[in-house]
Amino acid sequence: MALLRSWVESANGADCPFPLNNLPYGVFSTTGTAPRCGAAIGDMIVDLAACEALGLLDAGGTFSQPQLNGFMALGRAEWDRVRARLTELLAENSGTQLPLVPMAKAQMHLPIRVTGFTDFYASKNHAFNVGVLFRGPENALPPQWTHMPIGYNGRASSVVVSGTPIRRPMGQIRGEAGPDWAPCRRLDLELELGAIVGADSTMGERVSVEKAEAMIFGYVLLNDWSARDIQAWEYQPLGPFQAKALGTTIGAWVVTQAALEPFRSPGAERVNPLLPYLQEARPGFYDLQVGWTMNGQVMGRTNYNVMYYSSAQQLAHHSSSGCPLRVGDLLGSGTISGPTRDATGALLEMTEGGKTPVMVNGAPRTFIEDGDEIDLFAHARGDGYCIGFGPCTGKILPAKP
Amino acid sequence: MALLRSWVESANGADCPFPLNNLPYGVFSTTGTAPRCGAAIGDMIVDLAACEALGLLDAGGTFSQPQLNGFMALGRAEWDRVRARLTELLAENSGTQLPLVPMAKAQMHLPIRVTGFTDFYASKNHAFNVGVLFRGPENALPPQWTHMPIGYNGRASSVVVSGTPIRRPMGQIRGEAGPDWAPCRRLDLELELGAIVGADSTMGERVSVEKAEAMIFGYVLLNDWSARDIQAWEYQPLGPFQAKALGTTIGAWVVTQAALEPFRSPGAERVNPLLPYLQEARPGFYDLQVGWTMNGQVMGRTNYNVMYYSSAQQLAHHSSSGCPLRVGDLLGSGTISGPTRDATGALLEMTEGGKTPVMVNGAPRTFIEDGDEIDLFAHARGDGYCIGFGPCTGKILPAKP
Numbered sequence: 001m002a003l004l005r006s007w008v009e010s011a012n013g014a015d016c017p018f019p020l021n022n023l024p025y026g027v028f029s030t031t032g033t034a035p036r037c038g039a040a041i042g043d044m045i046v047d048l049a050a051c052e053a054l055g056l057l058d059a060g061g062t063f064s065q066p067q068l069n070g071f072m073a074l075g076r077a078e079w080d081r082v083r084a085r086l087t088e089l090l091a092e093n094s095g096t097q098l099p100l101v102p103m104a105k106a107q108m109h110l111p112i113r114v115t116g117f118t119d120f121y122a123s124k125n126h127a128f129n130v131g132v133l134f135r136g137p138e139n140a141l142p143p144q145w146t147h148m149p150i151g152y153n154g155r156a157s158s159v160v161v162s163g164t165p166i167r168r169p170m171g172q173i174r175g176e177a178g179p180d181w182a183p184c185r186r187l188d189l190e191l192e193l194g195a196i197v198g199a200d201s202t203m204g205e206r207v208s209v210e211k212a213e214a215m216i217f218g219y220v221l222l223n224d225w226s227a228r229d230i231q232a233w234e235y236q237p238l239g240p241f242q243a244k245a246l247g248t249t250i251g252a253w254v255v256t257q258a259a260l261e262p263f264r265s266p267g268a269e270r271v272n273p274l275l276p277y278l279q280e281a282r283p284g285f286y287d288l289q290v291g292w293t294m295n296g297q298v299m300g301r302t303n304y305n306v307m308y309y310s311s312a313q314q315l316a317h318h319s320s321s322g323c324p325l326r327v328g329d330l331l332g333s334g335t336i337s338g339p340t341r342d343a344t345g346a347l348l349e350m351t352e353g354g355k356t357p358v359m360v361n362g363a364p365r366t367f368i369e370d371g372d373e374i375d376l377f378a379h380a381r382g383d384g385y386c387i388g389f390g391p392c393t394g395k396i397l398p399a400k401p
Numbered sequence: 402m403a404l405l406r407s408w409v410e411s412a413n414g415a416d417c418p419f420p421l422n423n424l425p426y427g428v429f430s431t432t433g434t435a436p437r438c439g440a441a442i443g444d445m446i447v448d449l450a451a452c453e454a455l456g457l458l459d460a461g462g463t464f465s466q467p468q469l470n471g472f473m474a475l476g477r478a479e480w481d482r483v484r485a486r487l488t489e490l491l492a493e494n495s496g497t498q499l500p501l502v503p504m505a506k507a508q509m510h511l512p513i514r515v516t517g518f519t520d521f522y523a524s525k526n527h528a529f530n531v532g533v534l535f536r537g538p539e540n541a542l543p544p545q546w547t548h549m550p551i552g553y554n555g556r557a558s559s560v561v562v563s564g565t566p567i568r569r570p571m572g573q574i575r576g577e578a579g580p581d582w583a584p585c586r587r588l589d590l591e592l593e594l595g596a597i598v599g600a601d602s603t604m605g606e607r608v609s610v611e612k613a614e615a616m617i618f619g620y621v622l623l624n625d626w627s628a629r630d631i632q633a634w635e636y637q638p639l640g641p642f643q644a645k646a647l648g649t650t651i652g653a654w655v656v657t658q659a660a661l662e663p664f665r666s667p668g669a670e671r672v673n674p675l676l677p678y679l680q681e682a683r684p685g686f687y688d689l690q691v692g693w694t695m696n697g698q699v700m701g702r703t704n705y706n707v708m709y710y711s712s713a714q715q716l717a718h719h720s721s722s723g724c725p726l727r728v729g730d731l732l733g734s735g736t737i738s739g740p741t742r743d744a745t746g747a748l749l750e751m752t753e754g755g756k757t758p759v760m761v762n763g764a765p766r767t768f769i770e771d772g773d774e775i776d777l778f779a780h781a782r783g784d785g786y787c788i789g790f791g792p793c794t795g796k797i798l799p800a801k802p
Contacts, residue, residue, distance in 0.1 A: 116558060121639060134638065144634055147580050148573055152639040153554035157517060157725045158604060167605040169722035172549050172676065179548050181676045203559060203648070204568040204801070227722065233545055237535070238522060238553040239640020245724035247604070275573065275582045321570035321628065323646035324558045400605070 001262045003385035005092040008100070010042030017379060017388020018042055020090055023083060024218070024253035024389070025068055028106040035066040035109045040253055040390070041090055043103050050099035057085055067113045068254065069328045072198035072217045079198070079217065083258055108252035110161045111220070112196055115328035117154040117248065118318060119192075119224055121145075122309040124268055126337035129349040134232065146271040148278070149309035149317050151331075154224070155245045159330065162221075162252050162392045168370060168399040169246040171230035179233060183399035184246075186228035186354060187368040190335040191292045191345030191376055193304055194222035194250055195311035197329035204322040209280050212315035215325065219260065219311075221251035221290075221376045221392035222332050228348055228367070250330070251376070251392040259387050263287045263380040265305040277316060284310030290336050290378040292345065294360050294368075300345055302338035304378070370398040402663040404786040406493040409501070411443030418780060418789020419443055421491055424484060425619070425654035425790070426469055429507040436467035436510045441654055441791070442491055444504050451500035458486055468514045469655065470729045473599035473618050480599070480618065484659055509653035511562045512621070513597055516729035518555040518649065519719060520593075520625055522546075523710040525669055527738035530750040535633065547672040549679070550710035550718045552732075555625070556646045560731065563622075563652050563793045569771060569800040570647040572631035580634060584800035585647075587629035587755060588769040591736040592693045592746030592777055594705055595623035595651055596712035598730035605723040610681050613716035616726065620661065620712075622652035622691075622777045622793035623733050629749055629768070651731070652777070652793040660788050664688045664781040666706040678717060685711025691737050691779040693746065695761050695769075701746055703739030705779070771799040 004020035005012050011019045018024065018040040028045055029035040036049035048063035057063070059082055062070035072079075089096050121127055124141070127150075131140030142150065160166075168187055172179040198217030201207045207215065224244060231243030267285040291301035309317075314331050335345040344350045347367055350358055357364035368374065376392040405421035406413050412420045419425065419441040429446055430436040437450035449464035458464070460483055463471035473480075490497050522528055525542070528551075532541030543551065561567075569588055573580040599618030602608050608616065625645060632644030668686040692702035710718075715732050736746040745751045748768055751759055758765035769775065777793040 116556065131638075142637055144573065144580065148635065150635065150639055151642055153556055153642070155517065155554055155724055156557075157727050157730075158723075160604070167723050170607070171722055172545065178673065179545065179676065181678065203561070204798075206571070206801075230722070234549065234551070235638065235640075236543055237532075237636065237640070238551055239636075239638070241552055241554070242718070242722035242724065245719075246722045272579065275580065277582065317643070318646075321572055321631070321643035321647045322559075322568050323556055323643065326558050329558075397605075400607075 002383045004087065006041060006090045007092055007094065008042040008044055008090065010044065014384050015386055016042055017386060017390060019385045020087060021382060021385050022255060022259045022387045023086055024255045026111045026252045026254065027067055027109040028101065029109065030101055030105055037063040037065065037068060037071060039086060044100040045103055045106055047099040047101055056089060056098065057082065066109065068111050069113050073327045075199065076214055083256065108161055111252060111254050112328050114156040114159045114330050115326040117156040117159055117330045118151050119154045119332035120149050120151040120309065120314050120334040122149055122307045122314065122334040123337045124308050125306065125339050126335040126345065126349065129337065133348060133353040147275065149314045151314060151318065152239045154248065158245050159248045159250060162249055164249065164394060165397050166225055166247040166394045167397045169227050169230065169242065170399050170401065171227060171242055172233055173229045174233045183401065184227040184230055187396065188226045188228050188347045189292060189368065189374045190224040190226055191290060191300065192222040192224055192335060193333040193378065194220045195331040196220065196254055197315065197325050197331065198327060200327055201319055201325040203324040206277065206322065207316055207319040207325065209278065209312050209316045213284060213312035215315060216257055216311055218254040218256040220254055221378055221389045223249040223374060223376055223392055223394060224332055249392055249394045251389050253390040255387060255389055260286045260380065262382060267305055267310060268308045277320060278313050280310065280313060284312045286380060288378055288380045293375045295373055297360055299358065300343060300350060302336055302343040304336055306338050307333060307336065368396055370396055372396050403784045405488065407442060407491045408493050408495065409443045409445055409491060411445065415785050416787055417443055418787055418791060420786045421488060422783060422786050423656060423660045423788045424487055425656045427512045427653045427655065428468055428510040429502065430510065431502055431506055438464040438466065438469060438472060440487060445501040446504055446507055448500040448502055457490060457499065458483065467510065469512050470514050474728045476600065477615055484657065509562055512653060512655050513729050515557040515560045515731050516727040518557040518560055518731045519552050520555045520733035521550050521552040521710065521715050521735040523550055523708045523715065523735040524738045525709050526707065526740050527736040527746065527750065530738065530745065534749060534754040548676065550715045552715060552719065553640045555649065559646050560649045560651060563650055565650065565795060566798050567626055567648040567795045568798045570628050570631065570643065571800050571802065572628060572643055573634055574630045575634045584802065585628040585631055588797065589627045589629050589748045590693060590769065590775045591625040591627055592691060592701065593623040593625055593736060594734040594779065595621045596732040597621065597655055598716065598726050598732065599728060601728055602720055602726040604725040607678065607723065608717055608720040608726065610679065610713050610717045614685060614713035616716060617658055617712055619655040619657040621655055622779055622790045624650040624775060624777055624793055624795060625733055650793055650795045652790050654791040656788060656790055661687045661781065663783060668706055668711060669709045678721060679714050681711065681714060685713045687781060689779050689781045694776045696774055698762055700759065701744060701751060703737055703744035705737055707739050708734060708737065769797055771797055773797050
């Protein structure tokens, strides 16, 4: 697919993350105005609430809400219709003017009301690397790992938008004689993609992989901040809890499935056939360069297509017991790690559990220190254009003892 | 404390679960009317929305909402004021008439919009018994168990009100060569008390045990249905997921902390001192008889005061990383099991992992079969009165292959 040119000139550069081909949705406000829905184009935001008020677009008034849940609940046919209309209105020769706000003057908000947050574990490299560190090489990959997308429920209330500072947590950490109560000493990031569920399913009914894919509205970058020392002490037998509740940062821009469609890609090679309820008729991954920086330095870089389970497979598994999915559910892909150290999406892996420091701006580092800023990035490259996700950043504040 | 007599005669019997001393809140509707808030008194429901409309009570209009979240968000001072006013209006010589609806004509709804569901693991007997079955006697009690209330995030969307049928889940179950896809063969209940959080906390701020207690609005009975065979295959290393997502049943009536205050009790004896952030100034448990029936036969019976961690301690720990709590969060106590088999709150323990059947209405049984109905009960005994919770019941429908 080639670049779609827009009358918003800044959207036409080959490296602009937000060309007309992208049109991600978000929630923004400007000084003295209420949060409402917008779409990114070049370095501007289309004020979708104002477009509705002017009669240029119709989304049932949902764009004046302070999150995308109302719009998502309208259903896929409306997502497609509104996207087509916006593409028409923003095209080079549309002859229309739209209410635009410069990104530089906007404050971004959490794009969705997070109904539920589920985090998966779908990179085989990551699962193996972390398994070795937590349980040794013999028990590294759990026996069910190649048969199901392992996941756990996270905490929806601690999901925040890119730019929100994250406080280093206090917690129980294994000590000489029982646990210490101390600030986390092994604070880490997790580079993930988050799938946003845009439709409800019915309790007691399973969702097929095909239907699951149709329920996914779009994707955001997601950093699942992790306190590794708190995790090591608390996580057996019921899974991570406070180690993952200090905060989860998501990007402000929701890139739609439609924008990613040209980049569809197979994922990692299968070790064994999947049970029928998890089989996909077509590849459910995307050729998407992803990575992360620490204080501006690129640290890890890989591709989303290293993953073993797609978001649609994760959603199908999530519903396999009859568990209902809801508009606004957020499904974390799991840490995206490639096979080499410089392709890993967490410091735990990159530093081999803190044993092998990495150089950051000339100094050796293992885990995240106070004041450090972590940012994630993702982009897909088309013919003369780029689909970007915008920043997913967070700076660490010192613990409050 | 003695019975408070009401002009609603059915509330004055010594065995009535809903005397004036209790006044639990719920959400109900009658044919052709919208769900709204009510309070139980004897065999009647006070229509609190109608009371507000008549000017008899003031709760800012929140009682006409279809869940208690709006009322809870008003804060503890309002909870106390409204309770005092209701007690006055319903007292024997109040001389007032209130709009009442017979319970027999009402349909009960989920009393709260469940913002988050967290399940704990706070009975030492249960943790040990289940630990032996899943991991053997040497690794039964995890090393951190006596230092922290272990918990995990459950799935809020599958919480349903008492009386909702529960469908037996399909799932992956360990087989000879890889997993089978089959209906759950080891379906179980878990007898729990659920604490309902009635106030928000701030992200990045810890909540003390004392403040945590003040944030708890009340308690419901809670049955955390569990698919033990799905659980055994899936739960390592990230905890239970689909095994616990088929449904969680809660009672329709929220018994307030105020009603339980006269029954405050110490819990289980401490094995070691707790870290300061978990220490309670006064006992946070209640002398509350709890138990469960299967198809009408009493199976297990124990007391909530066998527990090791109170709901306030669980909430404090939940916030220890800075995780914000929200109005409408539901905290499951964990299975309440006493020291003997007939005091256990799950079939897994009662049948020793299915090896020792129990007799139910004359026939040997291990796990739950299709058509079985499980009900939970709880009551505290005062001087000539009883604080009951109402039913917490669910009937199992066959799996949909």
